Amino acid sequence: xxxxxxxxxxxxxxxxxxxxxxxxxxxxxxxxxxxxxxxxxxxxxxxxxxxxxxxxxxxxxxxxxxxxxxxxxxxxxxxxxxxxxxxxxxxxxxxxxxxxxxxxxxxxxxxxxxxxxxxxxxxxxxxxxxxxxxxxxxxxxxxxxxxxxxxxxxxxxxxxxxxxxxxxxxxxxxxxxxxxxxxxxxxxxxxxxxxxxxxxxxxxxxxxxxxxxxxxxxxxxxxxxxxxxxxxxxxxxxxxxxxxxxxxxxxxxxxxxxxxxxxxxxxxxxxxxxxxxxxxxxxxxxxxxxxxxxxxxxxxxxxxxxxxxxxxxxxxxxxxxxxxxxxxxxxxxxxxxxxxx
Numbered sequence: 001x002x003x004x005x006x007x008x009x010x011x012x013x014x015x016x017x018x019x020x021x022x023x024x025x026x027x028x029x030x031x032x033x034x035x036x037x038x039x040x041x042x043x044x045x046x047x048x049x050x051x052x053x054x055x056x057x058x059x060x061x062x063x064x065x066x067x068x069x070x071x072x073x074x075x076x077x078x079x080x081x082x083x084x085x086x087x088x089x090x091x092x093x094x095x096x097x098x099x100x101x102x103x104x105x106x107x108x109x110x111x112x113x114x115x116x117x118x119x120x121x122x123x124x125x126x127x128x129x130x131x132x133x134x135x136x137x138x139x140x141x142x143x144x145x146x147x148x149x150x151x152x153x154x155x156x157x158x159x160x161x162x163x164x165x166x167x168x169x170x171x172x173x174x175x176x177x178x179x180x181x182x183x184x185x186x187x188x189x190x191x192x193x194x195x196x197x198x199x200x201x202x203x204x205x206x207x208x209x210x211x212x213x214x215x216x217x218x219x220x221x222x223x224x225x226x227x228x229x230x231x232x233x234x235x236x237x238x239x240x241x242x243x244x245x246x247x248x249x250x251x252x253x254x255x256x257x258x259x260x261x262x263x264x265x266x267x268x269x270x271x272x273x274x275x276x277x278x279x280x281x282x283x284x285x286x287x288x289x290x291x292x293x294x295x296x297x298x299x300x301x302x303x304x305x306x307x308x309x310x311x312x313x314x315x316x317x318x319x320x321x322x323x324x325x326x327x328x329x330x331x332x333x334x335x336x337x338x339x340x341x
Contacts, residue, residue, distance in 0.1 A: 002324030015105040015114070023075055030078045039081040043325045045332035049339040050085070054290045054312045055213040055240040057171055059139060061085035061332050063303070066294050066315035067143035067174065067217075071121065073128040080138045082325040083332060088315065089128065090143030091176045094161040096124030097147055100181060104263070108256035112298060113267030114318050115258060116247070119181045120145050125165040132169035142170035143217070148182055155188060156200050163201055172212055175201065175239075178219040178246040180264045186219060191229045198237040213240035220245035220273045220295060227277065231285045241290035242281060243315070245274040267318035271296025275309050282310025298323055303331040304338065 010018045029035045050061035064086040070076050076087040099121025106115045122128070125144075132140065144162035146155040163173060175198065177188035188194055198216065205211045216239060218230055234242060247264025254269060274295025281291055293311030297303050298319040306314050319327055 002326065007322070007324065011107065011109065014103070015107055016102065019105070026075060026078050030081065036078070036081050039325075040083075043083040043329045044081070045083060045329055045336065047332075047336045049336045050332055052085070052313060055172065055215075057139065057213065059085045059313060062307070062313045062335065063328050063331050064088060064141070064292070064313060064315045065320065066317040067091055067141070067176070068116075068118070069317055069320070072123050073131045073140075076132075076138050076140060077134075077136060083328040086139040086141060086171075086313075088141035088143055088174060089132075089170075090122070090174070091120050091145040091179065092122050092125045092128055092142065092162055092166070093120055093145050093147045094125055094158050094165075095147055096122060096127065106258040106261045106263075108254060108258050108265075108267070110256045111254050111259070111267065111269055112318070112322050113254070113256070113265055113269050114321070115261045115263045115265045117181045117261070117263030119148065120179065125162045129165055129169055132166075135169070140170045141172045141174055141215075142166040143174040143176050145176045145179065145182065146185070152184055152187055152193065155193075156197050159197060159201060160204060163204060167208070167212065170212070172240065173201075173214045174217050174243055175214060176217045176246070178217050180219070180247065180249050189219065189222070189226070191233065195233050195237060198233065198239055202237050202239060215239065215241045215243050215292065217243040217246055218277070220248045220270060220277055221250065222277070224280065227280055228284060231281060234285070234289050239289075241292065241312075243292040243294060244277045244281060244311075245270070245295050248273065266295065267322070268296050268298050271298070271302055271305075275305055278306060278311050279309040297331075298327070300327075300330050300334045304334060307335075 052059045052062040065084045067088040067090045073089040100119035104117045146158035247266045278293045290312040292313045293306035294315035
């Protein structure tokens with residue numbers, strides 16, 4: 001129904017406007033008595049075989065929603081009704097910011113992809129916390145970043161502010177230094193600044209009576225040498241794991257007119273590279289840390305491939321937009337069938 005009726009209508013309109021319209025629609029529908037139950041009945045798969053324990057957290061199922069969809073923690077409760085095992089909010093910054101000028105979100109229909117140059121648009125971490133205080137049992141990841149105006153040498157302070165504000169309200173943290181849409185942000189992926197940033201956050205984290213898992217989200221555009229640095233950094237700083245991968249700057253093989261747009265590309269063309277990165281990290285680290293696999297998951301086979309490559313959990317974003325919530329259900333059913341063997 002989604003792909004035949006709903007998606008064609010939504011795809012007639014501007015992607016960013018459709019995003020906000022969809023948010024309002026889902027929110028209003030779930031206010032109607034019985035609608036939340038209906039969504040859960042249609043899409044949620046409940047089975048003990050789906051339960052997955054990673055970095056000390058018990059996930060009801062291993063299929064999550066990637067950061068960037070619910071940036072400001074406005075719809076996590078409603079989105080969980082579609083069968084996600086966890087929702088990652090953000091990227092959040094200490095102070096709210098508008099992000100980059102519009103238009104900044106583009107569909108590449110022929111490629112089953114999206115290019116975005118949003119630029120960490122969000123209302124600020126404190127506003128998100130107000131909404132997170134109302135959470136009723138959804139497992140939440142907090143994706144954190146720095147403000148655009150903050151120079152890289154002061155970036156650690158921004159990440160620490162976000163950590164401090166979110167600590168009581170999220171289950172795990174994600175340090176985002178891999179978005180291509182904030183000027184010079186990816187420079188923080190270099191070994192020295194990244195080690196310093198993660199060490200500082202870990203020191204703050206370890207002083208807590210109950211430290212929270214901290215993960216690093218990396219770009220798919222890193223070389224093998226840089227990926228080896230990531231393995232070293234994770235083992236040195238003892239963070240909980242890695243999310244592989246963010247969006248790519250590559251435009252290899254794209255045919256859509258919008259391929260010329262500046263920004264990070266997500267969707268089906270990213271599938272193979274993100275899986276390569278997952279497999280490389282898993283093999284070179286001897287599986288010493290968990291990986292959340294994200295990038296180009298549009299089918300059940302794509303999801304199972306990520307898990308087979310070494311991912312402990314997976315996330316959807318563009319695949320959710322193109323395929324709809326049935327994809328979540330189909331993946332979870334396939335995982336149950338595989339774990340029954």
